[in-house]
């Protein structure tokens with residue numbers, strides 16, 4: 001049995017157990033070979049409770065550190081927007097610096113620049129959204145704006161949905177209202193839509209005005225969460241390309257707001273939002 005220290009952080013209620021695994025990658029080896037252990041640790045009744053586990057690892061690609069993220073079902077995700085802010089806040093708190101500072105984090109979606117602003121908000125260069133079907137991956141075909149497009153059925157109505165990659169796959173569905181949404185039923189169904197061979201995160205979007213959208217999230221490997229950072233970027237990228245919002249907007253999620261800007265479609269997209277320490281403890285695994 002090993003004693004593993006952890007810190008719990010949350011970004012807009014999307015919560016993560018952060019484990020520093022830089023010494024010898026032991027935890028990565030254990031968790032990748034035992035997905036039931038991840039599920040047990042993330043379980044909200046019998047475990048610590050979280051939407052995922054983030055391992056801080058040594059970077060082999062010139063970044064300050066590498067982020068490895070496990071969803072609460074034990075699957076590994078390529079990227080996590082709220083998670084990367086939590087990781088940055090952890091590194092910032094550990095460094096005991098009291099000034100604005102930058103970090104470069106290696107992820108399975110590439111190296112990302114992150115900036116701590118006034119100690120509590122973190123701005124992340126999220127890279128460019130991908131509309132290339134193979135890269136997302138999806139079998140959907142691009143529409144005239146080059147966004148992969150298809151339909152899903154909601155309450156017997158065919159509704160347009162879009163596929164987009166932010167390192168990880170996203171399905172974006174724009175509705176007139178998302179108030180009375182069967183999130184659990186639709187999310188579970190669409191997550192495994194066979195047009196997304198690696199499954200997909202699912203987002204239901206209501207456009208409030210040119211500068212604000214409302215989003216409800218069903219995450220691949222986690223279920224309904226209070227926020228999804230990569231998803232917020234995916235939604236804003238789609239609504240701005242469709243001309244429904246500006247390219248700099250507030251994304252209102254059940255857990256709070258993220259601010260996304262994508263000032264030039266040939267440039268990366270930026271996400272700004274909070275991250276907070278919740279508690280720390282020890283795992284006996």
Ligand SMILES: N[C@@H](CCC[C@H](N)C(=O)O)C(=O)O
Nearest residue numbers: 077080081082168228229230
């Ligand atoms: N909560 C995240 C995304 C985490 C990974 C996702 N569930 C996936 O499997 O792609 C975020 O804030 O981006």
